[in-house]
Amino acid sequence: MKKASAINAGTRLLVQLFLLALVIVSIFPLYNVIVASLKSGDEFAVNPFFPPKSPISANFVYAAVNGRLLKYAVNSLILVPSGLVLYLAVCVSAGYAFGKMRFRLKRPLFLLVLFLTIFPQLLLATQVFKLISLLHLTNTGVGVIVTWVAYFSPFGTYIMTTYFTDMPYELVEAARMDGATPLRILVQVMTPLAMPMIATIAIIGFQSMWNELPFSLLILQNPAARTLTLGIAMMRGEYGIGVPTLSAALVIAMAVPLVMFLVFQRRVTLGATAGAIKG
Amino acid sequence: MRHRGLERDGIAPYLFLSPLLILLAAFILYPVIMNFVASFTEWKGYGAMKWIGLSNYHVMVSDQAFWTSISNTAILVCYIPVSTIVTVFVAALLREGLRGWQAYRAIFYIPNLLGPVIIGVVFSIYLRDDGSLNLLIKWAGGSTVRFLTSPSIAINSIGMVQVVWVHLGFGLIYFLAAMNGIDQGVYEAALIDGAGFFQTLWRVTVPSIRFAIEFWVVFNFIEVFARMFSYIYTLTRGGPGYGTFTLEYGIFVQGFEKFRVGYSSAWSAVLFIFCAVISVMQIRLMRTRNS
Numbered sequence: 001m002k003k004a005s006a007i008n009a010g011t012r013l014l015v016q017l018f019l020l021a022l023v024i025v026s027i028f029p030l031y032n033v034i035v036a037s038l039k040s041g042d043e044f045a046v047n048p049f050f051p052p053k054s055p056i057s058a059n060f061v062y063a064a065v066n067g068r069l070l071k072y073a074v075n076s077l078i079l080v081p082s083g084l085v086l087y088l089a090v091c092v093s094a095g096y097a098f099g100k101m102r103f104r105l106k107r108p109l110f111l112l113v114l115f116l117t118i119f120p121q122l123l124l125a126t127q128v129f130k131l132i133s134l135l136h137l138t139n140t141g142v143g144v145i146v147t148w149v150a151y152f153s154p155f156g157t158y159i160m161t162t163y164f165t166d167m168p169y170e171l172v173e174a175a176r177m178d179g180a181t182p183l184r185i186l187v188q189v190m191t192p193l194a195m196p197m198i199a200t201i202a203i204i205g206f207q208s209m210w211n212e213l214p215f216s217l218l219i220l221q222n223p224a225a226r227t228l229t230l231g232i233a234m235m236r237g238e239y240g241i242g243v244p245t246l247s248a249a250l251v252i253a254m255a256v257p258l259v260m261f262l263v264f265q266r267r268v269t270l271g272a273t274a275g276a277i278k279g
Numbered sequence: 280m281r282h283r284g285l286e287r288d289g290i291a292p293y294l295f296l297s298p299l300l301i302l303l304a305a306f307i308l309y310p311v312i313m314n315f316v317a318s319f320t321e322w323k324g325y326g327a328m329k330w331i332g333l334s335n336y337h338v339m340v341s342d343q344a345f346w347t348s349i350s351n352t353a354i355l356v357c358y359i360p361v362s363t364i365v366t367v368f369v370a371a372l373l374r375e376g377l378r379g380w381q382a383y384r385a386i387f388y389i390p391n392l393l394g395p396v397i398i399g400v401v402f403s404i405y406l407r408d409d410g411s412l413n414l415l416i417k418w419a420g421g422s423t424v425r426f427l428t429s430p431s432i433a434i435n436s437i438g439m440v441q442v443v444w445v446h447l448g449f450g451l452i453y454f455l456a457a458m459n460g461i462d463q464g465v466y467e468a469a470l471i472d473g474a475g476f477f478q479t480l481w482r483v484t485v486p487s488i489r490f491a492i493e494f495w496v497v498f499n500f501i502e503v504f505a506r507m508f509s510y511i512y513t514l515t516r517g518g519p520g521y522g523t524f525t526l527e528y529g530i531f532v533q534g535f536e537k538f539r540v541g542y543s544s545a546w547s548a549v550l551f552i553f554c555a556v557i558s559v560m561q562i563r564l565m566r567t568r569n570s
Contacts, residue, residue: 007375007476015372016379022369023386026444029405030389036404048414090298097295101288109296114562116307119554120505122527123547126317126324126534127310133325150306153299182291211394213509218535229396233513236400243404250400257392269388273453 037247044244059248067245069252071224072231075141076256079227080209083145087205090153092198095160096186100172110161117154121214124151129218139222147215152208156201159274163197164190203264203271210256228253311551317544324540335545344521345546348529351434352503355525358442359499363492365443366450371480373451374458384455388448395441395506399513402440403427406514430522433515437523441510442499450495457491458484490568497561504553526550 007015036044038055047053064070097103098110128147129138137143171193175185191198216230226234232253235241261268318335320328339345369387373380390398405411406426413423426436461484469479485492508527515523517532524532526546534543 011476012375012377015375015377019369019372019377019383023383026387026447027389029401029411032405032411033401048411090302093295094299097292101292101295103287103289103292106292109300111562113299113303114565115555115558116303118501118505118558118561119307119311120508120527120550122508122530122534123314123505123550123554124307124310125530126540126543126547127313128306129535130324131305131309146302147306150302153302154307157299182288182295186295207392207394211396211509213396213512214531217512229394232400233396233509236403236513237516246400246404250397253397254393257394257397258389261389261392265385268392269452272388272391272449273456 033247033250036244037251039244041242041244044242059244060252062245063249063252067231067235067241067249068223068226069228069231069249072226072228073252073256075226076210076228079141079145080206082141083148083209084202084205086145086149087153087156087209088198088202090149091156091160091201091205092191092194093186094153094157096164096190098157098161099164100167100169100190101182113154113157117158121151121212125214125218128215132219138219139225140219141225144216144219144227147219148209148212151215152205156205159201159204160194160197163194167193197274199267200271200274203260203267204274206260207257207271228256314544314547314551317541318548320541320544322541322544323538324534328541331541335542338542339545339549344524344529347521348524348526348546351523352525354434355438355442355503355507356500358438359496359503362443362446362450362499363495366447366495367454367485367488367492368480369447370451370454370458371476371484373455374484375476384448384451387451390445391448395445395509396513398440398445399510402436403514406436427515428519430519433519433523437507437510437514440514441507442503446499446502453495454488454491457488461487490564493564497557497564500557501554501561504550504557526553 032049035051036048037059038057039047039052040056040058043052043054094113098106098113132138132143132147135143137146167190171189172185175189180189210227211229212227213229213233216227217233220226220230223234232249235246235249317328319330319332321331321334322328373383377383393401407413408423408425408428410426412426416422416424425432427433465483465487466479469483474482504525505527507525508531511517511523511525511528512531517524517528521529521532526549530543530546530550533539533546
């Protein structure tokens with residue numbers, strides 16, 4: 001369908017040029033990283049902008065092996081999916097309770113959850129660190145997973161709540177008539193119906209945990225336990241790492257989010273607005 | 280309709296909520312409350328707390344780093360209108376159905392995908408004194424701009440990168456979705472009346488997406504007050520000096536680098552108040568929209 005437009009054909013061309021320029025400005029830093037990752041230190045010194053004359057893979061090998069990014073990627077690929085399973089269980093069950101069940105403290109508890117969604121990690125960090133040490137969970141995967149799930153589930157719960165609230169109540173009623181227990185209704189009736197939104201919060205949760213820095217920085221102090229995100233953040237400050245090596249490390253770290261985007265593009269963009277726009 | 284409020288589901292809802300509530304109590308509620316307690320003590324983060332009354336607050340209000348953190352936050356807040364205007368404007372252009380608008384939307388979204396740490400490190404390379412952007416500036420005949428190493432410029436670099444550049448992609452998806460809900464007939468009527476692009480934008484589009492803009496501004500406030508640490512850590516490490524401190528970063532340095540946890544808790548108390556106000560604003564917006 002053609003939209004009504006206040007822009008005529010001549011102006012359209014100008015607008016296209018403007019947007020193209022904006023894209024170039026916006027993408028140039030990323031382009032820079034990609035070409036730098038394929039150059040030797042010597043070539044980078046004389047040719048910082050243009051594609052390499054003879055692309056090399058040495059930077060990637062160095063970043064993955066000596067820079068231990070491979071190890072960190074494995075850590076992330078273990079921690080984040082495990083955290084995600086826990087996160088989904090917490091958000092779906094709490095979202096269902098808020099969205100479809102009736103109980104006295106519903107309103108105050110839901111407001112509390114909303115209120116607690118935005119506090120920054122650093123505001124909580126010193127006390128969380130004390131708690132984690134008390135439980136002997138520093139430098140452990142469990143420590144960082146539990147912290148992530150606690151920190152990110154209020155938002156996931158909020159999204160699941162809005163979704164369950166909009167589902168017809170008759171579904172619950174019918175299942176209850178058949179004598180199903182609340183747990184059965186949640187697991188066998190509501191969860192399958194909520195799959196589209198569960199997939200959306202799964203992506204939100206994955207991105208949140210994958211990119212999380214402050215808690216992992218404080219809890220995972222043993223270098224061998226680092227996540228990929230933490231590894232990249234620490235590598236930046238290391239003495240003597242050249243731009244080509246650091247760039248190769250960045251390209252490796254970009255791989256997972258970019259592949260995710262290409263595979264789940266529609267759902268990723270839906271997830272981006274899930275918290276703000278309903279339906 | 281039945282009166283749903285009359286019967287309740289007994290204990291089951293509390294059981295379903297218990298994992299969430301236990302985690303929240305331990306990892307968010309307890310830390311927030313304990314921060315206030317700790318802010319009246321001298322404490323290293325371990326060992327005994329020594330009660331010192333309001334001393335931490337006295338030290339804080341005469342600490343130059345604290346006021347720099349506050350003014351840096353104020354500078355970042357100034358980038359919110361910039362980001363809002365740029366984003367709504369570009370979204371309105373894309374709404375016109377230009378060829379390739381979906382590709383533009385996807386490309387601008389990439390920074391959001393990569394996350395703060397990758398973006399921060401990418402720009403820490405790009406904006407160095409001898410980085411690509413400065414090479415370009417020199418090539419064009421300018422002189423080196425110390426994007427990350429001059430205290431007055433560095434916080435603005437962070438504002439441009441995070442508040443404007445990163446948010447553009449998210450904002451485009453968000454505002455385009457909101458604009459999609461506007462009745463096409465209104466635009467056709469405006470066109471027949473001879474309204475130009477800017478007039479239509481100002482008279483039709485902006486009023487129709489007012490709610491979305493309000494949400495967007497609150498979201499940006501959250502980002503500025505509560506989601507800045509990863510960018511600062513990767514771009515400047517708070518430097519030069521404490522030139523790019525925000526409250527978050529100051530808490531990190533005082534609490535985890537200098538082990539003055541009692542003192543950092545006083546900063547946390549201030550940050551809590553800002554965040555609580557923003558959180559309440561957000562909840563009120565949600566409720567006005569849902570009703």
